[in-house]
Amino acid sequence: MAIYGIDFGYSKACIATLDSNGYPVVIRNLRDGSDELATALFFESADNVVIGSCAKEMIETDGERVIQFVKRDLGQSNTRTYEFDGKTYTPEEISAFILLRLKQMVEEQGESVKDVVVAVPSYFGLEKKVALKNATELAGFNLIGVIAEPTAAGLAYLCNHDQTNQIILVFDLGSVSLDISILQNVNKTENSSWTPSLQILCIDGSDRLGGESWSDRLFDFILQACCDENGLTSDEIDVETRQMIRSRVETIKKKLNIAEFARARINVNGTMTTIDISREEFENLTSDKVAQTMTCVENVLQKASNIEIDTVLLVGGATRMPMIHDLMEKRFPGKVRSFEPEHSVAIGAAIYGQMINDN
Numbered sequence: 001m002a003i004y005g006i007d008f009g010y011s012k013a014c015i016a017t018l019d020s021n022g023y024p025v026v027i028r029n030l031r032d033g034s035d036e037l038a039t040a041l042f043f044e045s046a047d048n049v050v051i052g053s054c055a056k057e058m059i060e061t062d063g064e065r066v067i068q069f070v071k072r073d074l075g076q077s078n079t080r081t082y083e084f085d086g087k088t089y090t091p092e093e094i095s096a097f098i099l100l101r102l103k104q105m106v107e108e109q110g111e112s113v114k115d116v117v118v119a120v121p122s123y124f125g126l127e128k129k130v131a132l133k134n135a136t137e138l139a140g141f142n143l144i145g146v147i148a149e150p151t152a153a154g155l156a157y158l159c160n161h162d163q164t165n166q167i168i169l170v171f172d173l174g175s176v177s178l179d180i181s182i183l184q185n186v187n188k189t190e191n192s193s194w195t196p197s198l199q200i201l202c203i204d205g206s207d208r209l210g211g212e213s214w215s216d217r218l219f220d221f222i223l224q225a226c227c228d229e230n231g232l233t234s235d236e237i238d239v240e241t242r243q244m245i246r247s248r249v250e251t252i253k254k255k256l257n258i259a260e261f262a263r264a265r266i267n268v269n270g271t272m273t274t275i276d277i278s279r280e281e282f283e284n285l286t287s288d289k290v291a292q293t294m295t296c297v298e299n300v301l302q303k304a305s306n307i308e309i310d311t312v313l314l315v316g317g318a319t320r321m322p323m324i325h326d327l328m329e330k331r332f333p334g335k336v337r338s339f340e341p342e343h344s345v346a347i348g349a350a351i352y353g354q355m356i357n358d359n
Contacts, residue, residue: 002111003144003357005152005349006102006118008095008132010071010176011212012036012317015102015113016346018354024156024340024347027105036342037105039098041067046085051101060243069176070094072207074135075128092131096138103139117145117353119152119345122181122203145356150181151198152348153315157339158185158198159351167201167307171297171328172315172345176210178293179203180300182307201307204300209292211318215249217285218277222248222264225275230268241268256282257320283323290323297331314338315345 004027007014014036016026026035032053042055043065050058059066065084073080073091082089106113118136120129129146136143147155150170157168172179182201222245227234248264255262256279264275283290301307312332319325319341329336340347 001114003115003117003350003353004106004113005346005351005353006099006116006136007149007152007343007345007349008071008099008118008120009039009174009345010069010207010210011039012175012342013039013098013102014343014346015105016343016350017113018350022354024343024350026340026343026346027102027109029105030108031105037098037101039068039070041070041094041097043067043084046087049097051097057243057247060239060246067094070098075125075131077127092135092138095132095135099136099139099141103141114140114142115144115353115357116141117147117349117356118143119147119149119349121177121179121207122148122150122200123179123205124148145353147349147352148181148200149345150179150183150203150315151200152346152352153313153344154183154185154198154348155351156344156348157311157313157337159348160339161337166310168198168311168313169297169300169309169332170313170315171293171319172205173293173318173324174210174316175212175318177205177207178209178296179205180296182300182304182309202300202303204296204303206292206296209289209296211253211316211321213289214282214286214318214321215253217289218249218252218282219245221277221281221285222252222266222275226266226268226273229273229275230271232268237268241266252277253282253321257322279322286323290327293324294327294331297328309335312336315341317342 002017004015004017016024019025029037038053038056040056042050042058044050070091133143153170154168166185168183170181181203184199184201186197252262261278266273312328312335
């Protein structure tokens with residue numbers, strides 16, 4: 001039976017494995033038409049819990065019954081609980097719902113999954129790791145290993161690029177968090193083949209700075225533009241219109257990754273309102289967020305005594321924003337690389353699982 005790697009992120013999760021030839025395979029989320037699973041839950045009723053993008057879309061209209069970012073609550077000393085329809089859930093139980101949905105995604109494609117490796121942030125302590133282990137067992141998995149997320153991303157990159165001894169800076173900008181790690185790679189030769197061996201030298205980052213911060217700024221911009229165009233205050237924009245704006249934000253962000261301008265059409269109280277935004281405007285709106293990421297980069301470099309960096313590996317879907325790539329290229333000219341930014345952590349976890357199995 002194949003071993004699967006899981007990237008259990010703050011706002012998205014991904015599951016991957018290796019095929020019979022050793023090539024990575026990311027499991028498709030057929031229900032949402034994506035390679036990822038939004039880690040949002042909507043407790044519609046006592047008998048139905050919706051998991052994924054549909055749950056996330058209910059934030060504006062039924063936010064009191066939506067749970068997001070449960071990963072933050074795992075292993076906390078003052079354990080938070082959630083109550084819906086007379087039943088109380090722990091963070092481990094909420095996490096298990098998400099992990100079980102990942103399991104179903106595999107089964108929906110005619111495969112089965114039992115043994116898994118889960119990737120965790122490099123700053124996760126023992127309590128959080130134990131809580132995540134409990135969640136994986138509640139979901140019916142057998143946890144055979146845990147790997148740090150930057151190590152997993154580095155492993156996925158190195159196994160697809162013939163690199164020798166290197167110092168790698170992993171810049172992981174996810175939806176909610178920024179993780180920056182400096183890794184040292186020393187290839188080991190075993191049976192005439194090479195095996196990457198990665199050691200974390202330094203870490204830095206923030207669990208409050210991620211792609212959602214950019215999305216929130218874009219949401220506020222469009223909301224204010226709708227108000228200005230229609231002579232309204234933000235309090236006069238109803239929840240359905242807010243939800244419509246929220247649903248447009250990710251699409252606009254993706255358009256601005258490849259185009260200089262994007263347009264949104266929003267129905268405001270029966271009036272179709274057209275909002276245009278340029279990439280330059282978006283970058284100006286979020287320039288302070290970009291500066292915060294570079295502060296974290298400089299902090300981790302200082303911790304590492306300004307060690308010479310050979311490769312900068314961009315991880316996380318938010319690194320597709322040109323403003324991030326351009327900033328890192330300016331700081332580390334000619335050294336910026338990317339490999340499956342949304343999926344590299346799950347792929348690396350699967351590779352690590354295979355390495356465990358082979359030994």
